[in-house]
Amino acid sequence: MKKLLVLGAGTAGTITANKLNRRLDSDEWSITVVDQDRIHYYQPGFLFIPFGIYEPDDVIKSKGSLLPPEVELVVSEIDLIEPEQNRVKLVDGGNYLDYDVLIVATGTQPRPDETPGLTDGSWRDTIHDFYTFDGAVALADKLRTWDGGRLVVHITEMPCKCPVAPLEFTFLADAFFHNKGMRDRVELVYVTPLDGAFTKPIASEHLGRMLEAKKVEVETDFAVERVDPDRNMLVSYDEREIPYDLLVTVPVNMGAEFVDRSGLGDELNYVPVDKHTFLSKEYDNIFALGDAADLPTSKAGSVAHFAVDVFADNFVRYAKGLPMVEEFDGHANCFIESGFGKAAIIDFNYDTEPLPGKYPVPGIGPFSLLEETQINHWGKMMFRWLYWNVLLKGRDTPLPAAMTMAGKHAE
Template sequence: MSKKIVVLGAGTGGTIVSNNLRRHLSDDWEITVIDRDDKHVYQPGLLFVPFGIQNANTLVKSRKKYILPGVNFVIDEITHIDTEKRNVRTRNHSFDYDFLVIATGCRIMPEEDDGLMDAWNKNAFSFYYVDAAVQLKKRLDEFKGGKIVMNIAAVPFKCPVAPIEFVFLADWYLKKKGIRHKSEIELVTPLPGAFTKPKATAIFTEAAKEKNIKITTQFELSEVNGKERYIESMKGDKVSYDTLVIIPTTQGDSVISQCGLDDGIGFVPTHHNTLQALKHERVYVIGDATNVPTSKAGSVAHYEADVVVFNIMAEIHGVKPEEIFDGHSTCFIVYEKGKSSLIDFNYKIEPLPGQFPLPHMGPFSLLKPTKMNWYGKLGFEPLYWNVLLAGRHLGMPPTLVMAGKEVG
C-alpha cells in the first residue's frame, strides 16, 4: 500500500495539519502540502495596518520556513482534484494520495460586486489582503473628516468580528486625530445584527451606540456607485459614503467549484463533526474551505486540525472517524488600541461571560473589554508563528470547555 497524504493549501489550516501529521506519522508516510506561492500572511494583523498599528511588511513570511522538515512543500497552482482516482494535478505535477486534506481557504472577489472595481482605491477600499490594507492606510492618513461606511457585501465572509473591530478602531483613530466630531461611522451588514450570535450582538451593539457608530442591518448589497458615493441594497435602500471600506463577496477557491466539489459558492460540503467531505471518501476539509456553520477563523482551523489528524490516524488504523468537532471558535474583538474583548463559542453554545482559558484565573475575560485581552490579541501573533503553525499543542482540547464560563 502506498502511503501518501496530500494537503491542498499551506495557509493557517494546511500548515498546522501538515506539521501535526508529520509529528504523528512514521516516515513511511509521505506528506505533501501544495500552495501557489511562498507568502504566508498573518491575516489578523491586516486589521491593524490601516490604523498604523502594524506594518504590512511584518505580516508576510516564507511558508517554507514554517513547514517542518519531512513535509514536502510544493509551490504550484492546484488545477484539478479527482476524488475517484485519488489524484491531484497542479500546473507542473501530478500527485496520487491515500488521504486528501482540502485547506484552500476563501477567495475575495471584488470583481463580483457591481460597480466596486470602478471605485476601487478611489473611494472604495478594503483591508482583507495586504495591498488593499496598505491602500486603505494611505486613505485614512489623508482623511480630514466625513463619512466612513464599513460594508459587508455578502455572507459568508471570513472573520465575522473584523468589521466590528474595524468600526471600533476607526472611532479610536478619528478621536486620536481630533476629527471624530467631523466624522460619521456606519456599519452596513447583510446580517440581522452586528455579529452572528444574538447575545454577543447585543453587547457589541451597545458598545457601538456608546461610540456613536450607526449599525444598519439586513442590507444586501446590490451596487456600489463610486461616482455618486453610495451603496444600494437589493431593496433599493441607499447609504451614502465618503470612504467605503468593504469586505467584497467571498467564495471558496475556483478549483473546488471547477472540480464539482462545492456547495455552489466554492465551499466543500463537510460533515460538521468528523470534518470528512460529505461526498468523497478519504477526503477531509479544514478552515475556511469547509461549509460548516461556524466562523471562518484561524482559531477554528487550528481546533479543526486536531480533529482531522485524529480522524486520519483512526482511518489508518482501520477505526471509524469520530464525531468530535463542535464548531469551537475563539476570537478577540478589539474595542480600541489598548482594549479588547474575547468570545469563545461553538455550534450550540453562544459566547458567555467568564474567564478564559483557566476558570477563576483567566487571565483573559470573556465578553468584556480589558487591557489583558489586548495583550492577548498582540501575544497571539508570536504564538501563531512559533507554536500553533508548528502543530504544537497548548494543552487545550479542540472542543469548547465550559469551566470558567458563567451560565444563566
C-alpha cells in the same frame, strides 16, 4: 508508501502538515503540500496595518520556513481535483500529483468582482478593503492623508471569515480618528446584512452597545445589490441607498474556484463535509479543513486550530483503517480589539453561543468574555507570536480543542 496531499499551506494546511508529520510513520506516509504563494500571511494582522499599528513586514513569513523539512512544498496554483482518478492537476506545467488521501485547505477569498460596481474605477480610491494584504496596505496609505467625511464599513454577505473583524475595524477607526484629533470630522457608519452587530443574539447585544457607545450609526439587514461609484452610493435589493465618502467593504467571501470546477463545492465553493470529522460527504478519501469546509461555525483561524487538533487524532486511526472516534464541536474563539488599548473576547461552538464569563481558567481568566479589558488586548497582541511559534508549528497548547462551559454563565 502512501501519499497524503494537502492543498493549501495557510493556517489549516500548515498546522495539519506539522502535526501529521510528527504523528505518522515516515516509512508509510509521505506528505506533500501545494500552495500558489510562497508567502504565509498572518491575516489577523491585516486589521492593524491600515492604522499603522503593524507594518506590512509584521504579517509575512515564507511558507517553507513554517513546514518541516520532511514535508514537500510544491508552489503552484491548483487547477483541478480529479477525485475518480485520485489526482490533482496543477496549473504550472499541467503536472499531476497523485494521492491516497487528499485534504482541501485552500480557505476562502474575498471576491469584489461578485458585486456590481465595486471594482469599477473607484477601487482602492474611495472604495477599499482590508481582507487582503494589498488592500490593507493601500488603506493605510489612504487613511494617512484622509481628511474626514462619511466612512462606511460594510459587510457584503455572510459567511465571511472572522465575522468580528469588520467590527474591530470600526472600533479601531473610532480610536484612530480620536487620536488624530479629527473624530468630530468623521461620521462612522456600520452596514451589515445581519439584523444586529453579530450573528448570535447575546454577543450581538453586547457588541451593538459598544457601537452605540462609540457613536457609530448602524444599518442592519442591508443586502447590497450594487455599488454606484459615480454617486458614492451603496444600493440594496430593497432600494435603500447609503452614501459614503470612503467605503471600506468586506467583499463576498468564496472558496477556491478549482473546488467548483472539480464538482466538489456548494454554491460558495465550500466543500460539504461531516461537521464532526471533516470527511467529504462524497468521497471517503477526501477531507476539507479550515475555511474551505462548509462547517456551520465561524470561518476563523481558531476554528482551524481546534479542528486540526481533533482531526490529527482521528487521522492516525483512519490511517490504520480504524473508525474515527473524535468529534469536533465547532469550537471557535476570537479576540475583538475595541480601541484605546482594550479588547473583548468570545468563545463558542456549534451549540453554545458566546456567553459572558472568564476564559480560559474558570473564575480567574485572565481573559474576560464579552467584556472590554486591557488584558484581553494584550492577549490579542501576544497572539501573533503564539501563531508563528506554537500554533502553525503544530505544537500542543494547554487549550483543549473542545469548548467548555466552565467559567461561562448565561445572562
